[in-house]
Structure formats: C-alpha cells, structure tokens
Amino acid sequence: MGVLVLVEHDEELSLQAIALARDAGEPLHALLIGSAEGAAQLGAYGVSTVHVAEEERLGAYAPGAWATCVNEVIDRVQPSAVVAAGTNRGNEVLSHLAARRDLPFAANCIAVGSDGTVTRVRWGGSLLEEARINSELKLLTVAPHMVEASTVDGAEASVERFTPALQDSDLAVRVGEHVDAVSTGISLAEAKVVVSGGRGVGSADGFGILEELAGLLDAAVGCSRVVTSAGWRPHTDQVGQTGTRVAPDLYIACGISGATQHIAGCKGAKKILAINSDAEAPILASADYAVIGDLAEIVPAITAELRKAQAS
Amino acid sequence: MRILACVKRVPLTGGKMVLTADEQALETRHLGFTISPHEECGVEEAVRLVEEHGGEVAVLTLGPAEAEEQIRDSLANGADRGIHLVTEGEEWDPQATAAAIVATAQAEEAAGGGLDLIVFGNESADSGNYQVGIRVAHALGRPVVTGLKGLSVADGRARCEQEAPGGRDVYDVPLPAVVSVLEGINLPRYPSVPAKLRARQKPVESSTPERPAARLQKQRLVVPPGQGKQAEVLGEGPEAAPAVVNVMRELGVA
Numbered sequence: 001m002g003v004l005v006l007v008e009h010d011e012e013l014s015l016q017a018i019a020l021a022r023d024a025g026e027p028l029h030a031l032l033i034g035s036a037e038g039a040a041q042l043g044a045y046g047v048s049t050v051h052v053a054e055e056e057r058l059g060a061y062a063p064g065a066w067a068t069c070v071n072e073v074i075d076r077v078q079p080s081a082v083v084a085a086g087t088n089r090g091n092e093v094l095s096h097l098a099a100r101r102d103l104p105f106a107a108n109c110i111a112v113g114s115d116g117t118v119t120r121v122r123w124g125g126s127l128l129e130e131a132r133i134n135s136e137l138k139l140l141t142v143a144p145h146m147v148e149a150s151t152v153d154g155a156e157a158s159v160e161r162f163t164p165a166l167q168d169s170d171l172a173v174r175v176g177e178h179v180d181a182v183s184t185g186i187s188l189a190e191a192k193v194v195v196s197g198g199r200g201v202g203s204a205d206g207f208g209i210l211e212e213l214a215g216l217l218d219a220a221v222g223c224s225r226v227v228t229s230a231g232w233r234p235h236t237d238q239v240g241q242t243g244t245r246v247a248p249d250l251y252i253a254c255g256i257s258g259a260t261q262h263i264a265g266c267k268g269a270k271k272i273l274a275i276n277s278d279a280e281a282p283i284l285a286s287a288d289y290a291v292i293g294d295l296a297e298i299v300p301a302i303t304a305e306l307r308k309a310q311a312s
Numbered sequence: 313m314r315i316l317a318c319v320k321r322v323p324l325t326g327g328k329m330v331l332t333a334d335e336q337a338l339e340t341r342h343l344g345f346t347i348s349p350h351e352e353c354g355v356e357e358a359v360r361l362v363e364e365h366g367g368e369v370a371v372l373t374l375g376p377a378e379a380e381e382q383i384r385d386s387l388a389n390g391a392d393r394g395i396h397l398v399t400e401g402e403e404w405d406p407q408a409t410a411a412a413i414v415a416t417a418q419a420e421e422a423a424g425g426g427l428d429l430i431v432f433g434n435e436s437a438d439s440g441n442y443q444v445g446i447r448v449a450h451a452l453g454r455p456v457v458t459g460l461k462g463l464s465v466a467d468g469r470a471r472c473e474q475e476a477p478g479g480r481d482v483y484d485v486p487l488p489a490v491v492s493v494l495e496g497i498n499l500p501r502y503p504s505v506p507a508k509l510r511a512r513q514k515p516v517e518s519s520t521p522e523r524p525a526a527r528l529q530k531q532r533l534v535v536p537p538g539q540g541k542q543a544e545v546l547g548e549g550p551e552a553a554p555a556v557v558n559v560m561r562e563l564g565v566a
C-alpha cells in the first residue's frame with residue numbers, strides 16, 4: 001500500500017509530483033538518492049516516510065543506479081504507484097524501471113483517477129489524453145508546472161536509510177564529466193520580458209530592431225523554429241515544444257504565426273503581445289494584445305516611444 | 313558504422329488542435345505530415361557520422377502506409393534505405409512500439425551484422441512518451457543515453473553530451489549503444505532536388521507486424537481549455553506605439 005515518489009534534490013517539480021501523488025489518499029513514501037538533505041522538510045508536504053539511498057557510487061548521476069534504488073524500495077513498500085517529476089531524470093529513471101519490470105509507464109500526467117486512469121499531456125501540452133494504465137503497479141511522472149506544490153498539516157516524516165545493492169551494470173552509463181557553459185546575457189527561460197521574432201522578421205539582420213527593443217527592456221531575444229531552421233538565430237533562442245519554455249511577464253511575438261508548437265513554449269507567459277501584419281493570424285487567439293501591421297515599422301516605433309518615456 | 317534511426321509520422325497541426333468526432337485522433341484531413349524536429353536531427357546526426365566514419369544509415373518507421381513519405385524525406389536527407397513497419401493507422405503504445413523495433417533490430421543484425429548505434433528522438437512529437445529508446449536499449453542489453461545535444465564517436469566509444477544546469481554533463485559509453493537526441497544537436501540540411509530524386513530510388517523494405525494489446529491505453533483525447541481567446545487590438549502600424557508602452561507600464565516591465 002502507499003505511493004512512492006522519487007524526489008530529486010533542490011527540485012521544485014518534485015514537490016509538484018508529491019502534490020499529485022497525495023491525491024491518491026494513500027500513505028506517501030519518498031525516495032531521496034545520494035543524501036538525506038531536505039528529508040525532514042518533506043513531512044510538511046504529506047510524506048510519512050523518506051527512504052534515503054546512500055552508496056559511495058551514487059555521487060554522479062547514473063540512471064540505472066537510480067532505477068535500482070527505486071526498485072528496492074518498491075520491493076520493500078509494495079506501493080500501488082511510483083510517481084516522479086516529469087524532468088529529464090524523472091522520465092528517464094521511470095522508463096528504465098518500466099523496461100526492467102516490463103510495466104507500462106505514463107509520462108507527464110496532470111491528474112490521476114481512482115480507476116487507474118490518468119490525464120497526460122501530448123504535443124508539449126497542446127493536447128490532453130485520458131489513458132488507462134493496464135498494470136497493478138502504476139508508473140507515472142507529473143508534467144512540469146501543471147500541478148501546484150502545497151504543504152499540508154503533516155507530522156514529521158520518518159527517515160529510513162538504506163544501502164542499495166548496486167551492480168556494476170547499473171553504473172555503465174554514468175555522468176563522467178561536467179563541462180561548464182559560458183553564460184551569455186539574460187537567460188531566456190528566466191527573463192521577465194522576451195522579445196521574440198519569427199519568419200516575419202525576414203532575415204538574421206532583421207533581428208537588430210528586436211535586439212534594440214530587448215536592450216531597453218532588459219529582455220531576452222527569442223525566436224520561432226522557422227528562424228533557427230533558416231540559421232538566422234541559434235537553437236538556444238528557440239521558444240516552443242522542441243525549444244525553450246519561457247514564463248515571462250510579457251512575451252512579444254513579432255512576425256510569429258502562433259503554431260501550437262510555438263505556443264507550447266510561451267503559454268506560461270503572463271501576457272502575450274502579438275505584432276503581426278495579418279489580423280487573422282492564429283496567434284491572436286493566444287495573445288492578450290495585438291498590433292496589426294509591419295513589424296519593421298512598429299518595433300522601432302515602440303523603441304522610440306520607450307526612449308522618450310524613459311527620458312522624461 | 314551501421315546506424316538505425318527511428319522516426320514517427322505525425323500531423324503538422326497549425327494554430328489549433330481539432331479532434332475527430334470519436335475523440336480518438338486529431339482531424340488530419342487538411343493537414344500535412346512530418347516527423348519531430350528531434351528525430352530530424354537524429355537522422356542528420358546519423359548521416360553525419362556515416363559521412364565521417366563510413367557505413368550505412370537505415371531509417372525505420374512504424375506507421376500507416378502513408379508514412380513512406382517520412383521515410384522518403386529521411387532518404388532525401390541522406391539515409392541509405394528504409395524499413396517500414398506498416399500499421400493500420402491506429403497508434404501503438406510505447407511498449408508495443410519498442411517491441412516491434414527490437415524485433416526489427418534483431419532481424420537486421422542477424423542478416424547484415426551489428427548495429428553500432430540506434431538513434432531516437434528524445435520524445436515523439438505527438439504522444440511524448442519519453443521511453444521507446446530506453447525500452448529498446450534494455451531489450452537489446454545496450455547502454456542508452458538520452459537528451460543529447462552533442463555526440464561524437466571514436467575508437468568504438470560514443471561521447472554523449474547532455475545539457476545540465478550550468479553547462480553539460482558528459483557520458484562516455486561503448487558501442488553498440490542507443491541514444492536519443494534533441495533538436496539543436498545539429499542544423500539539419502535542406503534536401504536538394506537531386507537528393508529528392510535519388511531518394512525515390514532508394515530501397516524501402518516493408519513488413520506488417522502484429523499489434524499487441526495496449527498497456528498504456530488511450531481512452532480519449534481532450535483539447536485543453538484556453539484555446540481561443542481573442543487579443544485586444546491596440547492599434548495598427550507605428551501609431552500604436554504609445555498604447556504599447558502604456559501596456560508595458562501597466563505590466564510593470566517598462
């Protein structure tokens with residue numbers, strides 16, 4: 001009985017996963033891998049028992065080793081479900097577990113029903129699917145930022161440490177090295193304002209006016225896939241289902257039509273302003289504000305107006 | 313090197329998701345089809361490795377008869393031959409998909425020698441199960457690294473780079489291996505007209521596997537709420553600039 005949640009250290013999304021797991025109304029077990037740091041706080045989220053896997057070789061991430069840790073807790077606790085956050089690691093470890101135990105696995109769920117059904121996201125969140133998981137033990141991850149993390153009036157969680165019996169094969173795929181990135185400017189994922197351009201910008205040089213506006217707003221510059229495919233901007237600037245997910249206070253979409261795969265990346269924005277020459281463009285059905293016309297005239301006019309306003 | 317790259321045919325939805333009346337699929341009558349950008353990059357990565365090291369790229373898809381279009385597209389982008397596992401059009405669940413790919417990989421290896429690398433997209437564009445590649449790797453007993461933004465092969469090993477907070481995590485695994493890649497690992501080529509013509513002549517082998525019962529069983533699709541708001545038009549042309557700046561001030565960003 002119970003539900004087991006794989007909790008990643010310093011991962012807000014794991015707290016969201018716990019919130020969804022709590023809906024099952026069963027005792028909550030959590031698994032922390034590598035160290036017990038943060039274990040005590042999990043009681044406040046409704047966790048009754050925190051299992052902590054400790055082993056020297058758990059220092060560097062190895063998906064197979066993590067799957068073995070989860071596997072051991074499953075054998076001890078016999079939960080009805082294993083839940084993880086829909087992070088790279090959460091989806092990866094649960095896939096390994098599913099493959100080992102020959103179980104189905106539902107990635108990126110936003111709700112669980114009482115009868116073994118889940119609602120999960122498709123198309124990066126543009127479509128939902130109700131699905132049935134046909135197995136005793138259900139494996140699922142929770143889609144990022146679709147469920148709110150919340151505390152409950154819980155008691156303190158008890159902590160149970162164990163040493164997993166890792167096999168060499170569990171460590172065959174393991175992070176061997178970390179290469180630091182040179183950080184460049186304002187991060188797209190964290191920017192408060194994003195000025196984004198699509199095919200309508202016309203060329204790599206066309207982004208000059210977007211960069212100028214972005215400079216005034218401390219904004220990051222983003223783009224659509226048409227732009228990266230054309231080589232006008234690097235893929236690191238791409239917003240969308242297969243690019244970066246952004247959540248700024250304001251997202252300014254210049255010459256972007258509003259394909260669902262693009263919207264999947266910017267619908268976390270508080271407000272969207274579309275600048276488009278086509279008053280019928282689909283983006284208007286996702287935007288809060290729109291200016292209709294040629295972005296090559298409108299964007300510099302906004303920049304000039306901002307300069308005026310900032311000067312006065 | 314012998315490389316197998318796996319791609320999935322999906323509809324190119326535009327600005328809106330529209331379902332069929334039975335809520336089992338997207339209404340695709342007026343849509344084109346494509347593959348995930350991750351998979352496009354997977355094919356490109358495979359083709360580049362073969363250009364560098366010699367060998368052959370086979371591209372595999374499990375999908376309806378029409379999915380030959382996606383095989384031909386990949387052949388135009390440099391893959392050498394196609395393997396089409398023909399379905400009746402319903403989607404297979406990820407376990408069934410993986411099992412069919414495993415059976416094909418084993419048959420390929422029995423007939424033509426080992427596959428050094430099997431390349432997947434990190435997740436399929438439509439169903440996003442994040443698991444088919446890992447299942448295939450397990451069944452074949454091979455190492456698997458997911459979400460690659462960098463890949464190079466030397467001396468029978470693959471150096472795999474994954475984006476991680478503050479930089480990149482690097483894995484070094486022996487071949488044969490399984491990888492899944494993300495868009496951005498490379499910039500895929502546009503096929504030339506001659507390449508498209510050549511693609512028509514390249515061999516595509518097809519077979520019809522049996523579909524097992526789904527264990528992750530789709531019940532119905534639902535369009536999420538929120539599709540279809542209507543933007544407030546602030547104005548037309550550059551004259552709208554003051555209104556835009558007002559909005560920026562209201563939002564506290566200017």
Ligand SMILES: Cc1cc2nc3c(=O)[nH]c(=O)nc-3n(C[C@H](O)[C@H](O)[C@H](O)COP(=O)(O)OP(=O)(O)OC[C@H]3O[C@@H](n4cnc5c(N)ncnc54)[C@H](O)[C@@H]3O)c2cc1C
Binds near residue numbers: 197201224257294324
């Ligand atoms: C699986 C999958 C994943 C994808 N992932 C992504 C993704 O991550 N990110 C992404 O962006 N796309 C993604 N796409 C591609 C997506 O479907 C669209 O093709 C793409 O977003 C379109 O880019 P666009 O809006 O710049 O171009 P278009 O659709 O061509 O739109 C250009 C717009 O510019 C307007 N315009 C033209 N000239 C001007 C002007 N002078 N002034 C003002 N407006 C003008 C036009 O009216 C039009 O609305 C994905 C596709 C698939 C199938």
Ligand SMILES: Nc1ncnc2c1ncn2[C@@H]1O[C@H](COP(=O)(O)O)[C@@H](O)[C@H]1O
Binds near residue numbers: 374434445
């Ligand atoms: N029907 C299919 N045919 C061929 N390859 C597939 C199919 N479905 C999934 N794949 C491959 O498996 C990857 C991961 O898919 P998924 O587990 O569904 O997210 C995809 O990016 C493809 O490379």
